[in-house]
Amino acid sequence: MIIELGHYALVLALATALIQAVLPIAGARRADRALMELASSAALVCALLVAFSFTVLTFAYVTSDFSVRNVWENSHSLKPLIYKISGVWGNHEGSMLLWLLILVFFSALVALFGRNLPETLKATVLAVQAWIAAAFALFILLTSNPFARLVPAPGEGKDLNPVLQDVGLAIHPPLLYLGYVGFSVCFSFAVAALIEGRIDAAWARWVRPWTLAAWTFLTAGIAMGSYWAYYELGWGGWWFWDPVENASFMPWLAGTALLHSALVMEKREALKIWTVLLAIMTFSLSLLGTFLVRSGVLTSVHAFATDPTRGIFILAILVVFIGGAFSLFALRASRLKSGGLFAPISREGALVLNNLILTTAAATVLTGTLYPLVLEALTGEKISVGAPFFNMTFGLLMLPLLCAVPFGPLLAWKRGDLTGVAQRLFVAATVGLLVAAVYYYAMNGGPVLALLGIALGVYLIVGALTDLVLRAGIGKVAGSIAWKRLSGLPRSAFGTALAHAGLGVTLIGIVAVTAFETETVVEMKPGMMVDAGGYTLRFDGMRQGRGPNYTDETGHFTVSRGGVAVTEIWSSKRLYTARRMPTTEAGIRTFGLSQLYVSLGDPMTDGGIVVRVWWKPMILCIWGGALIMMTGGVVSLSDRRLRVGAPTRAKRAAGLALGAAE
């Protein structure tokens, strides 16, 4: 009964979304306040209905109600509670419901906190959100109903895919979706601006925090996914340029560009049309990502959605929304007036360069991801586009961008002084090269390119801090004044510095691991030793074990340095009983920022076992940098200026910031 209520709530949510999609727009056209106000209530009701529906599905999972087909297919009564809950979105139907839930949740937030938005803008934005919500609710109801029943109900479920039974899965998809779907709000604002034919100050002030929030979540989701793959796959890779990864990386690149162009728009009223276009493109890439992952177009053996009706339905959604938005843009963009003049060498100019390179990078990833599909469809020829292609093209594009990053915040708005900024960054560049030299000495040599990469990373970090140091006047004025100035800086200045420094940290991690990691593959018997990263591992033997829904074999290693035992590592292989599926649980030990990574291979006939040992120098920098970037996003988001409720203080703070910058 409760299951049917959940299903029915979803139907009601679709009906509500349809009302919200049509009436407020009509209200905005006719200046009918009652109709416009309907949008907010409808958004709230819709969010409650979908939340109820989602709770019902979660309830079915928690109580292992195998009369629900979706639960039977993806759950097992012996599964730990956390994986019963995360199993809700560990499958196609449930994850689409989560997508919808987050979408309507964001609409509800706009409805709740958008009190000081212009009435017509708010009504139109909520209507556009409802178009998306209605499309996805219809998709779920028609092709991916998670509430379908099984008669008779089986006694036991088929269990969730073992690789997905991990804390990483509990967190990764919701974070990723918060990012993906967060950009829907920017999209709706962009479409609303095009429908209304104007953009005002409220528009920019609303779009920037949404972009920041979505970007922060997406960064978290991608970093989380990367770390999950690293420890779960058992071969120590952390990025594969896999189409599904690319699907989340493209909106991230476009979103990063949007973040920066929205900045120009908010501060200087320039790049309006471009920002609108970018907002549309970013969410289009999110939709495309959903399509690529959900439709199974990438591969015929995709475990999620092999049913072509779903693919065609999502493709239709894709065509309608992306095509519709771009047509609207083509028709109406000329109505939006652009303002804000600037010289080529200026902060605006730097941000334009940022946008140019980031969108090119996103387009390159997009081309590389879709090219084999399109080529095969058109000519029947099969080619592969893999990591070596992306590393080369993407790397070449990022190089000039990374060099330019510290320049951005140091250049003045309108007209900047390139030579002056270059002089101020001299310290950062010198420190970078010095660190690289020390690294060279410590590592007893190393590839020149890798050392330059390390230098670039350090230059990014020091360059980001240079901005704060200069603005506070540290070293030029008395310490107490500098401190006062530093604490008076707007939070967004710290946010920028953190995000840019985080980029440097990630770069250092990537370069160090790529250039200096070591891999040892050996066949070991108990008592044998292997060296890695200055440590010695002794293999002590294997042990059999049993978990709630799996059996495992664990290898035990003692790690020593200079003959002194420092720690131990357990590395295991699991066999999940319900699906007879094996997984590797790599043994990982952290030493500072570096890690020892041990994974087990095949047992040999003579009693030995193949053991792989990796030394991953500075690997934690990769995700640590992402964490710092996210912190930057959160700090920026807490800036008073971005709180729409505080317009007066905002202007003064902005004035102060400009004063401090000069």
Place this chain on the structure above:
Amino acid sequence: MIRLLLTLFLCLSSVVPALAVNPDEVLADPALEARARAISAKLRCMVCQNQSIDDSNAELAKDLRVLVRERLTNGDTDEAVIAYVVSRYGEFVLLKPRFEAKTVILWGMPVILLLCGGVAVVLAARRRSAGTLGAPLSDKEKEELDKLLRS
């Protein structure tokens, strides 16, 4: 990523997870082995999704790894080994496609976009500054300006 995880398991030929290069495949000469690894990273495991033969544990990937090592021990250059593998399995095996007629758009995309974007930015900037500065000074205006400056 999930798909990758799943396909990894589809690639498994045995019940117990095995990982790529096994000790019995490794060549005695470290320089030759390093070359073999570098080549392997560029070749696709044909039965996997987006995995190189260096990363994959499928039977076919193992066969290819052994093949690459055989050719190298026989004294082939890196290019010759890759050309040989391509002649047997087609270009599908290359993770980095060659630059040729059918991949012009793929390889050209970043360059074309950067150029077009750059030109568009410059044009937009020119138009904007031309639009606001208005027409240049007429001769009469120049004279008046000169007079003002001189006085």
